[in-house]
Amino acid sequence: xxxxxxxxxxxxxxxxxxxxxxxxxxxxxxxxxxxxxxxxxxxxxxxxxxxxxxxxxxxxxxxxxxxxxxxxxxxx
Amino acid sequence: xxxxxxxxxxxxxxxxxxxxxxxxxxxxxxxxxxxxxxxxxxxxxxxxxxxxxxxxxxxxxxxxxxxxxxxxxxxxxxxxxxxxxxxxxxxxxxxxxxxxxxxxxxxxxxxxxxxxxxxxxxxxxxxxxxxxxxxxxxxxxxxxxxxxxxxxxxxxxxxxxxxxxxxxxxxxxxxxxxxxxxxxxxxxxxxxxxxxxxxx
Numbered sequence: 001x002x003x004x005x006x007x008x009x010x011x012x013x014x015x016x017x018x019x020x021x022x023x024x025x026x027x028x029x030x031x032x033x034x035x036x037x038x039x040x041x042x043x044x045x046x047x048x049x050x051x052x053x054x055x056x057x058x059x060x061x062x063x064x065x066x067x068x069x070x071x072x073x074x075x076x
Numbered sequence: 077x078x079x080x081x082x083x084x085x086x087x088x089x090x091x092x093x094x095x096x097x098x099x100x101x102x103x104x105x106x107x108x109x110x111x112x113x114x115x116x117x118x119x120x121x122x123x124x125x126x127x128x129x130x131x132x133x134x135x136x137x138x139x140x141x142x143x144x145x146x147x148x149x150x151x152x153x154x155x156x157x158x159x160x161x162x163x164x165x166x167x168x169x170x171x172x173x174x175x176x177x178x179x180x181x182x183x184x185x186x187x188x189x190x191x192x193x194x195x196x197x198x199x200x201x202x203x204x205x206x207x208x209x210x211x212x213x214x215x216x217x218x219x220x221x222x223x224x225x226x227x228x229x230x231x232x233x234x235x236x237x238x239x240x241x242x243x244x245x246x247x248x249x250x251x252x253x254x255x256x257x258x259x260x261x262x263x264x265x266x267x268x269x270x271x272x273x274x275x276x
Contacts, residue, residue: 008085019188020184020188035188039084040110041084041138076084076085
């Protein structure tokens, strides 16, 4: 993959509440992210997840490790 | 050597841009995508660049496009030509956004759903012809909108974003409009009667 196109990762959650909470924490700590539907190749659930650029992985893990509840962080 | 491009999870125009770049450097390229719009747009690019195209459905919504460029053909698409994100058969429907949240009930949930909805709009095939924001829906087109990037992406792909001028005026936020054009009831009502209206 060429360098000028983002590589995305996602955080998956067990509940929408956790996703909403995590979004709030990431926003408070200024970590760029986006709420998106869980991609079809990951799950057919009608769920939402948080997508972020690969470069933000450490910060996302740090913030959610301290404050959040999530199921999994994985590449998109 | 095959060049493999993983464009799953990416919305137009990214799969097309990646595919074009790869084809400029390699004769055989496989592009992995996960939505119908990307399949259509990458296929169109391949055709334009004189490629032999094999579409392989991998199941679960994943499609691999095998593009083989004729070595004799020029390695570049028409220079300067923008990536095609044609709303295939575009204009067959318009999306009305009368509120800044999706559905009634819980506001926080409504915010999350609206973000997911507008993000998903960018990946639909065909794209809507227009997105029309009115009443509290205009907040989605302002500078602090949580869906601003998605609306901009739709606009770049050729979707017209109409924003109710009366509403901008009512809420006193006309100076904060960040995407789309200020519209009036003639245009809004006209657009809604000319196409199927989809509203979340």
